[in-house]
Amino acid sequence: MLVFVRRSVFGLLLFLVATLLMVSPASAQRKTESATGPRDFRSKNFLLHTDITDERAKDLLKKLESMLTLVSKYWGQPNRKTIEIFVVEDLNNWAQGRIDPRAIGSLRGGGGLTIAEGVRLGNAFNMNAKSYAVTREGTPLHEAVHAYCSQTFGRTGPVWYSEGMAEMGAYWDPKDPSVNCGEYIVRYIRKSEPKTLNEIINSPETTGDSWQNYAWRWALCHLLANNENYRKRFRPLGLALLQKKKTSFERVYGSMAKEISFEYLFFLNHLERGLRADLCSWDWKAKYARPRRNNSLLSKINAKRGWQPSRLRVKKGEEYQVSAEGTWKIAKNGEPINAAGDDDGNGKLFGILFDDYELSEPFEIGIYGKFTAPGDGDLLLRCKDEWHELIDNTGLMTVRLKRADAPTPLPKPKQLRDAE
Ligand SMILES: [Zn+2]
Incomplete structure (x- = not known):
């Protein structure tokens, strides 16, 4: 979920992006050997505050770095600012005031929150993001995508794109473009009445969003980023959305609306872990004929x-x-x-x-x-x-x-x- 709060302060615009992550049925938190008390860990691009063990913290930093390499390559913008992220195993391990009170609710709910604050003057901006996440696999990665976008582009794009791409970041594997989201997402989508593209893209951007909505946004982004018919236009569309250039989903894909709707439904109907959206791309250029007598x-x-x-x-x-x-x-x-x-x-x-x-x-x-x-x-x-x-x-x-x-x-x- 995204919350945009804009306030004018002495002529400067204070900009805040907050993102709550889904609470999934699979979010039962692991209770493992938690090292007592939060400590700091650093890698090239991250400052991680966490109460998980040293070993897990180092492992998480590796995953964060490789995800960041992928997304910054995808968007063509290297990360320029340290991304500060709090990964919380047990809130009781943290001194009062150490965690932004705005993030406590999301953490208790088993999700995450990214808060980006800064100033914006015309096209110039200076944003600083802080991410908060539970330890559940995928959540810190998801929040880190928001932090990267906020600090690099000054915004994270419309909700369907912002959350869809953050979920993709959480699952991205450079060597494997197949569907690798959680099994519960596959089950949910397969048993649901498909949401229309219009419902995903133009739904009101309200707070109190659900993991179910994240699933649809992820599915749409995954399809558009991988299907051979749409992937070439998807990256420039995303960049334009992040840079708030005049564009929209309808403007870019409007002429292919029927084809996208067809392939989107096909993707949902065949969704399973391991499915390759690229290999299922439809050949819309093929010509068909009724053969003459002996042809x-x-x-x-x-x-x-x-x-x-x-x-x-x-x-x-x-x-x-x-x-x-x-x-x-x-x-x-x-x-x-x-x-x-x-x-x-x-x-x-x-x-x-x-x-x-x-x-x-x-x-x-x-x-x-x-x-x-x-x-x-x-x-x-x-x-x-x-x-x-x-x-x-x-x-x-x-x-x-x-x-x-x-x-x-x-x-x-x-x-x-x-x-x-
Ligand atoms: Zn999010």
């Missing part, structure tokens, strides 16, 4: 990716031929599998129909033979595998498609001829 359409389907264009537009009830040449693997050291799939049906070539931003149920296609179109639409194909396990897949399938009544049938793929 065939050819596509290459990558085992690693989500639904990919077959280039065939089908009509409900009509019959088509398919011939899928090649093998792929659905595990790092797995056996090569052809488009018929293994004994459990994994690795099988599957299809789905896209029509006017609606998807059919997926259906089996396989290696060779005929299928009847279950509806009208563009046919997309993929290698059947768990959505969170796509990354270790390898191989391309060459897929030919033709009308079933074509005079010349499609050739059998080599994999079938060899078996005969």
